[in-house]
Each structure stands twice: as structure tokens, then as C-alpha cells.
Amino acid sequence: MTFHLQKISTRHSGAAQDSFALREVSLSIQQGEQVALIGPSGAGKTSLLHTLACALKPVQGELQVFDIQPWHIASTERHRMRARLFLAPQTPPLPPRQRVVNAVLAGALPQWSVWQAVRSLIKPVEVDAAYQALMPFNLQDKLYARVDRLSGGERQRCGMARALVSKAEAFLVDEPLSALDPTLALQTLKVLQQEAQQRNATLVCSLHQVELARANFPRIVGLRDGRVVFDAANAEVSDAMIAALYQNSQDEAEVNIADDMTKLAVIDPIPRC
Numbered sequence: 164m165t166f167h168l169q170k171i172s173t174r175h176s177g178a179a180q181d182s183f184a185l186r187e188v189s190l191s192i193q194q195g196e197q198v199a200l201i202g203p204s205g206a207g208k209t210s211l212l213h214t215l216a217c218a219l220k221p222v223q224g225e226l227q228v229f230d231i232q233p234w235h236i237a238s239t240e241r242h243r244m245r246a247r248l249f250l251a252p253q254t255p256p257l258p259p260r261q262r263v264v265n266a267v268l269a270g271a272l273p274q275w276s277v278w279q280a281v282r283s284l285i286k287p288v289e290v291d292a293a294y295q296a297l298m299p300f301n302l303q304d305k306l307y308a309r310v311d312r313l314s315g316g317e318r319q320r321c322g323m324a325r326a327l328v329s330k331a332e333a334f335l336v337d338e339p340l341s342a343l344d345p346t347l348a349l350q351t352l353k354v355l356q357q358e359a360q361q362r363n364a365t366l367v368c369s370l371h372q373v374e375l376a377r378a379n380f381p382r383i384v385g386l387r388d389g390r391v392v393f394d395a396a397n398a399e400v401s402d403a404m405i406a407a408l409y410q411n412s413q414d415e416a417e418v419n420i421a422d423d424m425t426k427l428a429v430i431d432p433i434p435r436c
């Protein structure tokens with residue numbers, strides 16, 4: 164089992180006492196499962212991913228990651244356990260003046276010694292690993308480009324390439340497709356899914372593109388107001404469930420537009436003469 168949550172509630176530091184980002188969330192995710200998190204803005208998707216990544220400590224409930232209770236062990240052990248998890252935040256933390264090669268190799272830092280990490284900053288080690296990780300995202304030509312010279316979408320895919328050089332057993336990915344056009348979004352998602360499948364890693368991915376989630380993930384968790392509204396196999400998720408999840412939320416109209424764009428991405432291109 165990769166994740167097991169029993170009535171987990173979380174609150175961000177500085178938030179009001181009664182303002183919970185997650186409210187009594189219970190769910191289990193097996194090793195190798197691929198799960199999409201959907202729900203309107205502020206539903207708690209990011210908070211759930213950060214909780215799974217042991218970056219946000221629950222205020223209530225029981226959390227197990229790889230059958231370990233991360234908040235019941237010493238911080239050094241927790242740190243070691245975190246190396247088995249890869250969290251890709253919404254905005255990848257890429258230092259602007261860094262070269263792409265170093266930015267990608269940062270994904271391997273948890274498995275490197277301090278000496279290896281320092282050496283790589285001076286002269287990148289495992290350059291080929293970075294190149295291979297950039298290839299599926301079609302960014303290999305940017306290997307020595309500066310991060311601040313990349314477009315938003317390229318930066319986002321550069322952040323994803325980090326996952327490929329990591330040795331993580333679980334990928335926690337927060338809206339990886341927000342800066343990508345529909346075709347690239349689908350390609351990028353496929354790369355992540357194939358990589359997870361090949362290494363039997365668990366993939367938990369928050370998505371605003373509901374149709375993309377429904378077309379590609381075997382299990383979908385719908386969140387709203389910090390609660391799990393549904394947790395179902397793809398085939399069991401109906402249009403009515405989606406409509407209810409987003410009803411009266413500010414995302415409702417945006418979801419409809421985004422879904423129309425996603426459909427365009429799966430239509431075969433018109434052959435050119």
C-alpha cells in the first residue's frame with residue numbers, strides 16, 4: 164500500500180482554527196495505482212498532494228505512507244522516506260538562472276551524496292540521464308538553455324523531466340498540464356503515466372481538465388470543500404457526478420471550455436495534402 168488515510172484533516176499554518184483544507188478524508192491507494200484528483204478551485208487537491216508528500220502535517224486522523232506513519236517517526240527517517248516520493252508542485256521550483264541540465268538533475272538529489280550534489284553544480288554529472296529525461300518531452304535541445312529562457316510550458320515539462328531522473332516510487336503531480344496546449348498536455352500526461360507504469364510507481368495527479376482525467380485515469384477522486392465527494396472507478400463516474408461536483412463553483416464554466424479544448428486534442432488531425 165502506498166497511501167492510507169483515515170479521517171485526515173489538515174489546516175494550513177496561519178489559517179483560522181475552523182478553516183480546514185481537508186476534512187476527514189479517508190482513502191487508500193495501492194502501489195502502482197494511477198489516480199486523478201479533480202474538483203473546483205480550493206477543493207483541497209494541492210493540500211491532499213502535500214499531505215501525501217508529508218509536506219503538510221495533518222491535525223487529525225491517521226496517515227500511512229508505504230505502511231509507515233510518517234509523523235510518528237524521527238525527522239531523519241521521514242526525510243529518507245520522502246526520497247521515495249516525488250512531488251511536482253503547480254509551479255516547478257526552478258531557479259531562473261540555472262541551466263536546464265542542472266534543473267532536471269535536481270530530481271536525482273535525494274539519492275545523491277552531498278559531495279555528488281556539489282560536484283554536479285560545478286560540472287553536471289549524469290548529463291546523459293538529463294538528456295534522456297528531456298527527450299520524451301521533446302526538450303532535449305534545451306539541455307544547456309537557462310531556465311528563465313524557457314516558455315511557461317517548457318518550464319512545466321522541465322519540471323516533469325525531474326520525475327524521470329528520480330528513483331521515486333510515487334509521483335504526486337499538481338496540475339502538470341496547466342501551461343500546455345491540449346496536444347502537449349495529452350503527450351505529457353502519457354509520458355508520466357508510462358514512466359509510472361514501467362517502474363510500478365504510484366501516480367496521483369490533480370487535474371483541472373476533467374475530460375482528460377476521465378479519458379486517461381482508471382480511478383478518479385472528486386474533492387470539494389476539503390471532502391471526498393466520490394472515489395470511483397472511471398467507468399462509474401457519470402456526467403451527473405461531475406456536474407454535481409462543480410455545480411455553482413467558479414470553475415464550472417471554465418471546466419466546460421477546457422473540456423471542449425481537450426476533445427479537440429483527441430480528434431485526429433486533418434491530413435494535409
Ligand SMILES: Nc1ncnc2c1ncn2[C@@H]1O[C@H](COP(=O)(O)OP(=O)(O)OP(=O)(O)O)[C@@H](O)[C@H]1O
Pocket residue numbers: 175176177178183184202203204205206207208209210211
Ligand atoms: N498556504 C495556505 N494558507 C492558508 N490557507 C490555504 C493555503 N493554501 C491553501 N489554503 C486553503 O486551503 C483550501 C484548499 O486549497 P488547495 O490549494 O488545496 O485547493 P486546490 O483544490 O488545489 O485549488 P486549485 O485548484 O485552485 O489549485 C482553500 O480553502 C485554500 O484557500
